[in-house]
Amino acid sequence: MAKERVLITGGAGFLGSHLCDRFLREGYQVIAMDNLITGDLRNIEHLFKEADFEFYHHDVSSFVHVPGNLKYILHFASPASPIDYLKIPIQTLKVGSLGTHNLLGLARVKKARILVASTSEVYGDPMVHPQTESYYGNVNPIGPRGVYDEAKRFQEAITMAYHTYHKVETRIVRIFNTYGPRMRxxxxxxxxxxxxxxxxxxxxxxxxxxxxxxxFCYVDDLVDGIFRLLMSDYHLPVNIGNPxxxxxxxxxxxxxxxxxxxxxxxxxxxxxxxxxxxKPDITKARSILGWEPKxxxxxxxxxxxxxxxxxxxxxxxxxxxxxxxxxxx
The missing domain is CATH 3.90.25.10 (UDP-galactose 4-epimerase, domain 1)
Incomplete structure (x- = not known):
C-alpha cells in the first residue's frame, strides 16, 4: 500500500524543516518546497538520504504543480522575522496572498486538507490579554509590520473563503513565539x-x-500542536504557543x-x-486538541x-x- 504524501511549503525553514522530520517519523512521504530566500538547505540536508523525502526548489507565489496525489498541504512559506519582511516586503505580501491562493487551489484540485500557518501578529499590539482566537486585533496596516501582519490576516480570510465557498478542508494555526535548533x-x-x-x-x-x-514555545511542542490540529476536525483558528x-x-x-x-x-x-x-490563551488547544506545551x-x-x-x-x-x-x- 502506497504511503500518503504531504507537501510542506517553507520546508527548508526553521519550522518547516522540523515538520518534515515529524511527518517522516509518522510514516508519510514528504515533499518540501522552498525558494530558499530565507530557508536554508542545511536544515534539511540530513533528509536527502531518505527515500520518502523530496525537495522542490520553487516559489509558491508562482503557479504550484505537484504531480500525483496529496493527502495534506502545510503552508509555511513566508518570511517570519522583522529582518526578513522589512528587507523583502513585496515578497512577504505576495507569499501570503498569491502563494496562499495557489496552494488553496492545489488543495482543491488534489482534494487535500490544507493547514496554513498564521501568527500571533494578527493580533497586532493587543488590547486584550491574553489573546483569544475571538479577538480581532489592533493592527497598523501601513506601519513597518503591516506587510507581514496584513499578509497573514488576508491569508486567514482567503482560507476561510475557500472553506466556505469551495468546501476545501482547511485548518488555521496561529503561532506564537517559538524557538529551538535551526533558528537563524x-x-x-x-x-x-x-x-x-x-x-x-x-x-x-x-x-x-x-x-x-x-x-516562548519550544519547537517540538509547537510541531506536536500543529500535527494535532491538522488531524482534528476543527476549521477555525487555534492558538498554539506557550502561555x-x-x-x-x-x-x-x-x-x-x-x-x-x-x-x-x-x-x-x-x-x-x-x-x-x-501571551496565548490556549483554552481551545487544550479542549479541542488535548494539547499543551511540555x-x-x-x-x-x-x-x-x-x-x-x-x-x-x-x-x-x-x-x-x-x-x-x-x-x-
Missing part, C-alpha cells in the same frame, strides 16, 4: 538576538523599558545566567508598533543554546540587515 541566529527575533549578543561578547539590547512581554509569559527584561537576565556572559543589559527606544504584550523554558533554552554554540564563527558574526539592531522583537 541573527534574524531579529529576541531569543536568538540575545544569545547571539552573549556569544559575541556584546551587551544585550532591550528595547523600551523591558516591561513588554513574550511567551508561560515573561518580561523582556527578565528574559534578558535569564540569558545572562544561561550563557554566563559578563556583558551588561542596555536599553534602547522601542520600535514602532512593537507589541507590548504577547518543555519548560529552562530545558528548551539549554538545548537551543548548545545548538547556537555549535555554529561556525562566520555564522555567529553574520548580519542579515544593515539596521539589524532596530528591529529585534
Amino acid at each position: 541566529l541573527n534574524d531579529g527575533r529576541v531569543l536568538p538576538a540575545f544569545i547571539g549578543q552573549a556569544l559575541r561578547g556584546e551587551d544585550l539590547t532591550v528595547f523600551g523599558d523591558g516591561s513588554q512581554t513574550r511567551s 508561560d509569559e515573561i518580561t523582556i527584561a527578565d528574559f534578558a537576565e535569564e540569558i545572562v545566567k544561561l550563557t554566563r556572559t559578563t556583558q551588561k543589559v542596555i536599553y534602547k527606544p522601542l520600535p514602532q508598533d512593537d507589541p507590548k504584550q504577547r 518543555v519548560s523554558r529552562s530545558e528548551g533554552l539549554k538545548i537551543t543554546y548548545e545548538y547556537f554554540k555549535s555554529l561556525p564563527t562566520e555564522v555567529l558574526y553574520q548580519r542579515d540587515h544593515k539596521n539589524f539592531d532596530r528591529y529585534i522583537r
Whole structure:
C-alpha cells in the first residue's frame, strides 16, 4: 500500500524543516518546497538520504504543480522575522496572498486538507490579554509590520473563503513565539538576538523599558500542536504557543545566567508598533486538541543554546540587515 504524501511549503525553514522530520517519523512521504530566500538547505540536508523525502526548489507565489496525489498541504512559506519582511516586503505580501491562493487551489484540485500557518501578529499590539482566537486585533496596516501582519490576516480570510465557498478542508494555526535548533541566529527575533549578543561578547539590547512581554514555545511542542490540529476536525483558528509569559527584561537576565556572559543589559527606544504584550490563551488547544506545551523554558533554552554554540564563527558574526539592531522583537 502506497504511503500518503504531504507537501510542506517553507520546508527548508526553521519550522518547516522540523515538520518534515515529524511527518517522516509518522510514516508519510514528504515533499518540501522552498525558494530558499530565507530557508536554508542545511536544515534539511540530513533528509536527502531518505527515500520518502523530496525537495522542490520553487516559489509558491508562482503557479504550484505537484504531480500525483496529496493527502495534506502545510503552508509555511513566508518570511517570519522583522529582518526578513522589512528587507523583502513585496515578497512577504505576495507569499501570503498569491502563494496562499495557489496552494488553496492545489488543495482543491488534489482534494487535500490544507493547514496554513498564521501568527500571533494578527493580533497586532493587543488590547486584550491574553489573546483569544475571538479577538480581532489592533493592527497598523501601513506601519513597518503591516506587510507581514496584513499578509497573514488576508491569508486567514482567503482560507476561510475557500472553506466556505469551495468546501476545501482547511485548518488555521496561529503561532506564537517559538524557538529551538535551526533558528537563524541573527534574524531579529529576541531569543536568538540575545544569545547571539552573549556569544559575541556584546551587551544585550532591550528595547523600551523591558516591561513588554513574550511567551516562548519550544519547537517540538509547537510541531506536536500543529500535527494535532491538522488531524482534528476543527476549521477555525487555534492558538498554539506557550502561555508561560515573561518580561523582556527578565528574559534578558535569564540569558545572562544561561550563557554566563559578563556583558551588561542596555536599553534602547522601542520600535514602532512593537507589541507590548504577547501571551496565548490556549483554552481551545487544550479542549479541542488535548494539547499543551511540555518543555519548560529552562530545558528548551539549554538545548537551543548548545545548538547556537555549535555554529561556525562566520555564522555567529553574520548580519542579515544593515539596521539589524532596530528591529529585534
